[in-house]
Amino acid sequence: MTDPLELPTSARRPRQTFELEETGFNEVPKRFRRFYRRWRGAGDKLGPNEALCPVCKVVIRSTKELRAGDRVYCMPCMSRLELVEEEGMLIAKVIY
Amino acid sequence: MADFLANYSIQKWLESCPQGYLEDTVYGHGPDESEPAELLQNDDYREQQIRTTVQLIAGERCALAASSGLVNAAPDQASKTFLATQTLDEGRHVEIFTQRLYDLGVKPNDLETTIKTYINPHLGKFAEVLLEKIDKKDFVAGVVGQNIVLEGMAFSVFEMLHAGAEASNPKFAHTLSGTIADERRHVGFGENRIGELIRRYPEKKPEVQRMQREMTKHMLATFHEAFARNGSPAEARTGAPQKDRAGPTYQGLNLAEASNEEMESALSATVLKEFKTRLGRIGLEYQSPN
Numbered sequence: 377m378t379d380p381l382e383l384p385t386s387a388r389r390p391r392q393t394f395e396l397e398e399t400g401f402n403e404v405p406k407r408f409r410r411f412y413r414r415w416r417g418a419g420d421k422l423g424p425n426e427a428l429c430p431v432c433k434v435v436i437r438s439t440k441e442l443r444a445g446d447r448v449y450c451m452p453c454m455s456r457l458e459l460v461e462e463e464g465m466l467i468a469k470v471i472y
Numbered sequence: 473m474a475d476f477l478a479n480y481s482i483q484k485w486l487e488s489c490p491q492g493y494l495e496d497t498v499y500g501h502g503p504d505e506s507e508p509a510e511l512l513q514n515d516d517y518r519e520q521q522i523r524t525t526v527q528l529i530a531g532e533r534c535a536l537a538a539s540s541g542l543v544n545a546a547p548d549q550a551s552k553t554f555l556a557t558q559t560l561d562e563g564r565h566v567e568i569f570t571q572r573l574y575d576l577g578v579k580p581n582d583l584e585t586t587i588k589t590y591i592n593p594h595l596g597k598f599a600e601v602l603l604e605k606i607d608k609k610d611f612v613a614g615v616v617g618q619n620i621v622l623e624g625m626a627f628s629v630f631e632m633l634h635a636g637a638e639a640s641n642p643k644f645a646h647t648l649s650g651t652i653a654d655e656r657r658h659v660g661f662g663e664n665r666i667g668e669l670i671r672r673y674p675e676k677k678p679e680v681q682r683m684q685r686e687m688t689k690h691m692l693a694t695f696h697e698a699f700a701r702n703g704s705p706a707e708a709r710t711g712a713p714q715k716d717r718a719g720p721t722y723q724g725l726n727l728a729e730a731s732n733e734e735m736e737s738a739l740s741a742t743v744l745k746e747f748k749t750r751l752g753r754i755g756l757e758y759q760s761p762n
Contacts, residue, residue: 403653405487418724430753431663432656452488452653453660454479470753472667 391441394425401434404451411437412452427468431455442466477550480661485557493653500568500650505643507575522576524633526590527698528569531626534599536562538618541606545614554661561654568647592697598622598690601683612669612676613683619662620750621687627655628743632735635722659750667754674755681759684751689761692740699736 399413413435415428422428425438432453442448444461448468457468494500511517539558546552570583578586602617630652637645670676719728725738748758 402493403488403656405484405492430749431660434656450660453656453663455660455664470663470667472664472671472754 391443392424394423394437394439394441396437396439399437403434408451412450413437422466427457427459427466429453429455429457430468431470436468447471477548480550480554480557482553482557485657488657489561489654493650497646497650499571500564500647501643502646505646507572507643508641511641512577518576522573522578522586523590523701524698525569525572525576526587527592527595527694529566529573529587530591530595530599531622532562532565532569534595534602535618535622535626536566537599538602538606538614538622541603541609542611542614542618545606545609545611547611551611551661551665554665558658558661561658565651565654568651572644572647592694594690594693594697598687598694601686601690605683612666612673613680615662615666615669616680616756617683617687619658620666620754621684621691621747623655623658623662624746624750625691625743627652627659628739628746630655632722632727632739632742635720636727637720639720663750663754670755677756681756684747684756685759685761688744688747688759691743692761695736695740699732 396410398410401409401412401414404412413426415433415435420435422435423437424441427436427438427442427448428434429436429450429452432450432455434450434452436448436450436457438446438448442459444459444466446459448457448459449455450457456471458471459466460469461467496503511521536559539555539562543552543555543559546555573583573586574580602614602622605613605617630648634645634648634652637648670680719726721727723738723742725734727735730738744758751758
């Protein structure tokens with residue numbers, strides 16, 4: 377079996393795409409609102425296109441599936457983040 | 473770096489705040505919202521809410537003095553611009569919580585005596601430690617004290633108060649949600665700006681960590697005194713519990729049934745955990761006051 381990580385980028389499973397609807401999040405300018413939602417606490421689950429900002433606890437949403445190495449921006453707290461994989465989970469780390 | 477600092481613009485602040493979540497609000501809440509009748513008719517509950525609101529005003533007055541003082545200490549124009557917007561945020565917070573005191577029945581002429589009567593003395597000491605750094609124009613220590621320690625504490629306190637008020641007092645909950653949105657930007661600025669500066673000036677670490685230890689000591693004493701004085705039934709904090717309905721929760725704690733000790737413990741543990749995590753991210757080691 378071939379390790380998928382060893383495959384050339386073009387041979388990897390393509391990223392899923394997502395339609396982003398409004399979530400009621402109103403803490404950023406209108407044109408960016410669908411890219412964020414409020415974290416609903418311990419029972420909340422992140423989708424494959426979502427990352428939790430460790431600085432302000434807002435969920436960042438993307439139109440594409442997120443993967444380790446991706447960089448995202450948290451507009452509500454103005455943090456630049458990079459996604460890393462830890463214990464099988466995607467974690468957002470702040471880039472200073 | 474240039475792009476990062478460019479995010480601190482007044483235009484973005486205008487689009488996010490006055491034209492964003494504050495649009496159509498009056499003193500941070502819906503124009504038709506008011507304090508619940510059962511609160512205004514219950515003298516013990518009303519006094520407890522006045523006491524809580526006084527602490528919020530005192531904390532915000534400290535934040536206003538600190539952020540305005542930091543404008544002149546900031547080493548670059550982007551930070552000055554951000555701190556100018558933060559100064560207006562803090563001025564607004566002082567105003568909306570002061571208005572809440574009036575809504576709770578405090579007369580404008582009695583404002584300062586009411587604050588003097590109810591202010592927690594430990595909160596004053598907490599503010600003194602921070603404002604001493606601001607007076608010395610120490611930007612790094614000032615931003616850690618203001619935007620990480622003070623704002624980090626406020627973030628958790630507002631979230632706890634918001635959880636308690638969401639069902640029983642939508643007016644106060646809405647006021648708090650706008651301040652929580654502001655705190656996101658403030659803690660974000662603290663982490664991002666200082667995260668970079670601490671790497672550039674590592675010699676600042678010991679002094680900043682000493683200040684954090686002092687502020688943490690006074691913060692824990694503030695929480696202890698605040699909950700000890702609350703003396704009371706849970707309904708005094710969260711409104712009358714509704715039978716057969718789950719009460720509001722914070723960090724897994726049922727706020728309608730929790731004792732004062734449990735509430736103090738949950739809040740202190742949450743704030744300290746956040747401090748450790750935030751400070752660790754920017755390269756500082758949390759210092760326990762014990």
